[in-house]
Amino acid sequence: MVDIEIIVVIGNTLVILATFLATLYRIKIEREQIRVVKADVKSKECLEGLRKYIKAERTSLGSMSKKEFNEFLDYLEKLGEC
Numbered sequence: 878m879v880d881i882e883i884i885v886v887i888g889n890t891l892v893i894l895a896t897f898l899a900t901l902y903r904i905k906i907e908r909e910q911i912r913v914v915k916a917d918v919k920s921k922e923c924l925e926g927l928r929k930y931i932k933a934e935r936t937s938l939g940s941m942s943k944k945e946f947n948e949f950l951d952y953l954e955k956l957g958e959c
Contacts, residue, residue, distance in 0.1 A: 927956065 931938065941949065 923956065927953070 938946075938949070
């Protein structure tokens with residue numbers, strides 16, 4: 878009788894431990910998911926700003942010299958890091 882009780886207690890302890898570890902792993906995954914969603918929103922905002930700028934300056938971009946255009950591309954590289 879005592880042996881069965883010990884087996885049940887050990888089994889329940891292992892189940893609780895496994896549930897705890899699964900919960901910790903789930904928290905880790907959810908944190909990563911939140912970080913990715915925040916980065917996605919930030920990227921969408923940067924892209925939308927770039928689209929507005931290009932629409933407003935479409936004619937100016939077409940008439941740029943090669944040097945000005947290269948400077949503009951350098952600016953865009955830095956803008957993408959926002």
